[in-house]
Amino acid sequence: MIELKHISKTFRTTRRNKGFREAAKALFHREYTYIHALDDVSFSVSDGEMVGYIGPNGAGKSSTIKIMSGILTPDGGECIINGRTPWKDRIGHVRDIGVVFGQRSQLWWDVPVVDSFDLIKDIYNVEKKAYQKTLGDLTELLHLGEIIKTPARHLSLGQRMRCEIAASLLHNPKILFLDEPTIGLDAVSKIAVRDFIKAINQERQTTVILTTHDMQDIEALTERILLIGNGKILLDGALTELKKRSSRLKTLTVDYSGPPVDLAKGMELSKNLNGHMELVIDTEVLSVSVAINHLTKQLEIHDISVTGATVEEMVVALYKEFAI
Numbered sequence: 001m002i003e004l005k006h007i008s009k010t011f012r013t014t015r016r017n018k019g020f021r022e023a024a025k026a027l028f029h030r031e032y033t034y035i036h037a038l039d040d041v042s043f044s045v046s047d048g049e050m051v052g053y054i055g056p057n058g059a060g061k062s063s064t065i066k067i068m069s070g071i072l073t074p075d076g077g078e079c080i081i082n083g084r085t086p087w088k089d090r091i092g093h094v095r096d097i098g099v100v101f102g103q104r105s106q107l108w109w110d111v112p113v114v115d116s117f118d119l120i121k122d123i124y125n126v127e128k129k130a131y132q133k134t135l136g137d138l139t140e141l142l143h144l145g146e147i148i149k150t151p152a153r154h155l156s157l158g159q160r161m162r163c164e165i166a167a168s169l170l171h172n173p174k175i176l177f178l179d180e181p182t183i184g185l186d187a188v189s190k191i192a193v194r195d196f197i198k199a200i201n202q203e204r205q206t207t208v209i210l211t212t213h214d215m216q217d218i219e220a221l222t223e224r225i226l227l228i229g230n231g232k233i234l235l236d237g238a239l240t241e242l243k244k245r246s247s248r249l250k251t252l253t254v255d256y257s258g259p260p261v262d263l264a265k266g267m268e269l270s271k272n273l274n275g276h277m278e279l280v281i282d283t284e285v286l287s288v289s290v291a292i293n294h295l296t297k298q299l300e301i302h303d304i305s306v307t308g309a310t311v312e313e314m315v316v317a318l319y320k321e322f323a324i
Contacts, residue, residue, distance in 0.1 A: 091099030098168030158189030229324030
């Protein structure tokens, strides 16, 4: 069980204008800027749950992950994970968690990956037999094969990220924190990582908290989302509820020939180029069937399709709604 209550964190950073004169002045008189990374953040996550933690850059996602993993100490509030306070009992806490930062590495750069794995085994005091079984399972599920015999510096980004995820799970943690785990990956690697995350959640009941800007990751993996902006939790709910919230908007894609069209109330033109048009329909004002009938009276339609809002569009709408 993960429970955060009224967590706050503020960072102090120096600032100055450019130039040697300003640099010299800063030696004797520094100006500071205070960044409120987290402001009264509260939420809970149940055992075995998989949660998408989303928000724009600088919203506070990584700071939250670092507090939950024991790397950062908050200025105020309470965080209890499996009965422990992460920054007070780090040794006991890290045995229960695995952490993957998409832009950080826990692999040694110049040695084969399997040597890094062996060192991690020793750090966590993993029993040899259990380690061999876990390593075998991870190698099969993540398609590591000969990759683990290669130094990390010779791996592609996708190969290295799969190894990073394996490294974070060698000690069989109960909780997995994933901070941008698919950043920069190609489509094949992303699918492999997503399938693996699903598998460990279903088979081992591993609790997963996923932060990402890739909404396809969120849609493929999570059922619940937490939206953070300006250091505050703005929304906590099921992804299906978000979809229902945005289901009133439909997109009509039309290939046609004819003169410019007169739009009815509830129709908004988003694209119109060389006989190809995209319209956003507000179904609370105008039904899709009425909108299509309105168009066919004015145009010769060659092709038409209707789609709902994508997850990316839903999230962008949330950002606009909460002005973040």
